[in-house]
Amino acid sequence: MHCTAKRSHNSPSRTLLTFRRLPETGQWRRESLLWITLEAVNKARVEFVITAVNRVITKVEKYRKCASSMIFPLNMGKLYAYTRCNRSKTGQFLMNIHEYQAKALLRSYGAPVSDGRVVLKADEAKTAAGELDGPLWVVKAQIHAGGRGKGSFKEADAGEKGGVRLTKSVEEAAQEAKKMLGRTLVTHQTGPAGKQVNRVYIEDGSGIETELYLALLVDRGTSRVSFVCSTEGGMDIEEVAAATPEKILSFSVDPATGYQPFHGRRIGFTLGLEGKAMKQCVGLMGLLYKAFIEKDMEMLEINPLIVTDGGDLKVLDAKVSFDGNAMYRHADIAELRDTTEEDAKELQASKYDLNYIALDGEIGCMVNGAGLAMATMDIIKLYGAEPANFLDVGGGATKEKVTEAFKIITSDPQVKGILVNIFGGIMRCDVIAEGVIAAVKEVGLKVPLVVRLEGTNVEKGKEIIRNSGLDVIAADDLKDGAQKIVKAVKG
Ligand code: GDP
Ligand code: MN
Numbered sequence: 189m190h191c192t193a194k195r196s197h198n199s200p201s202r203t204l205l206t207f208r209r210l211p212e213t214g215q216w217r218r219e220s221l222l223w224i225t226l227e228a229v230n231k232a233r234v235e236f237v238i239t240a241v242n243r244v245i246t247k248v249e250k251y252r253k254c255a256s257s258m259i260f261p262l263n264m265g266k267l268y269a270y271t272r273c274n275r276s277k278t279g280q281f282l283m284n285i286h287e288y289q290a291k292a293l294l295r296s297y298g299a300p301v302s303d304g305r306v307v308l309k310a311d312e313a314k315t316a317a318g319e320l321d322g323p324l325w326v327v328k329a330q331i332h333a334g335g336r337g338k339g340s341f342k343e344a345d346a347g348e349k350g351g352v353r354l355t356k357s358v359e360e361a362a363q364e365a366k367k368m369l370g371r372t373l374v375t376h377q378t379g380p381a382g383k384q385v386n387r388v389y390i391e392d393g394s395g396i397e398t399e400l401y402l403a404l405l406v407d408r409g410t411s412r413v414s415f416v417c418s419t420e421g422g423m424d425i426e427e428v429a430a431a432t433p434e435k436i437l438s439f440s441v442d443p444a445t446g447y448q449p450f451h452g453r454r455i456g457f458t459l460g461l462e463g464k465a466m467k468q469c470v471g472l473m474g475l476l477y478k479a480f481i482e483k484d485m486e487m488l489e490i491n492p493l494i495v496t497d498g499g500d501l502k503v504l505d506a507k508v509s510f511d512g513n514a515m516y517r518h519a520d521i522a523e524l525r526d527t528t529e530e531d532a533k534e535l536q537a538s539k540y541d542l543n544y545i546a547l548d549g550e551i552g553c554m555v556n557g558a559g560l561a562m563a564t565m566d567i568i569k570l571y572g573a574e575p576a577n578f579l580d581v582g583g584g585a586t587k588e589k590v591t592e593a594f595k596i597i598t599s600d601p602q603v604k605g606i607l608v609n610i611f612g613g614i615m616r617c618d619v620i621a622e623g624v625i626a627a628v629k630e631v632g633l634k635v636p637l638v639v640r641l642e643g644t645n646v647e648k649g650k651e652i653i654r655n656s657g658l659d660v661i662a663a664d665d666l667k668d669g670a671q672k673i674v675k676a677v678k679g
Contacts, residue, residue: 294476
């Protein structure tokens, strides 16, 4: 058997063509598979990706007509679902930061925010609070989740109140900070498990006249940056959108002109601002837009934006997430990453440069190539099971990388079986086989393992597995592999 791989660089999607000689007949067969890099999926607006996919699918359709090629199924709905799933997780594609970090960043652009101090240890709280003027000190739990004010702590000694506490003295502020640190805050965004509070932010409290809502986000409908604003600040914007959509104004900014003062005035009128607050609004919106673009943000939410009792606009809360793939060009932002807030498995994977995304199913997959990984997930679903993860070990994976990938998969208690599906193009099958064996020896194998190898050094790879004495189920092709693992798990 002979295999060659040719890639046509057709950014952002690529088609991977493989040719192989069938041992039975000696005939050449062409396989085409859709290859969409995760970077492309993430970077582009969704509709852009869909357009690209359509283009490639048209191509693949052509191949289907002219050759007896095997085409891996790829369902667009699922692609979108996977993309969305990636986005909802922290770490790999979206990078979140804490409120206090977001405020410091916005302050550097000139936005009005209160003075505040972050506190990591309870005995630092009093000194921190003492540096602020008062007469109001606000103590705020710093976790990567919203709804802190209305949340509650699991531990009784954290007190009845939520994750945002108004206090009247330095001593009281220090006491509340002490109660929150190390305790578990549950909000409607954390899920029932809650999140441990490792940092609190003590802020110089503001007198509030009105609470407003403001957000900037990447609008997938228009492929532009949109402003969203509402007079209903301090509330869940999803609730406002469901009950009183007329109270929300949303419009996008033409990238050719960028932000213009009329954008700011339109927001100001909608929010009912007058006098100096209106003037401040025009300036504030401009600098927020600038920060959004310059720092590759995905979302910037200020809820609430307030008019103080003195009639000034102020950023009272700030939630910012960035495009994770752009972090290489923002060393200052990348430094703000708080890994204690992230999924441990995804974090470990990112250390080894593995594209891993935890999913909800029972079959762990180890695949090379994002397109093949998606096809593998699809075929697992086709035969009646659900993938436990997306994992692309990449083209140049080493034995160590494969071992690490295997460890990450097996550390997921939901995994009831593992399917290794590798096409050895750049990656050699014997390297994969050695990695799998090394990993199994190191972590043990408590669930069925199906391995499908194809491509460069495939015989050597199969031999390594055969001689290992391990209980590995060999599969001939993708369909066979998927059927075998589903059968092993579901019986
Ligand atoms: P979230 O609950 O996680 O969204 O946290 P926020 O920072 O939005 O705070 C929740 C609520 O606490 C706000 O909507 C305000 O009503 C209140 N709050 C926060 N900071 C201050 C402040 O400086 N002064 C006053 N009076 N209230 C505040
Ligand atoms: Mn808020």
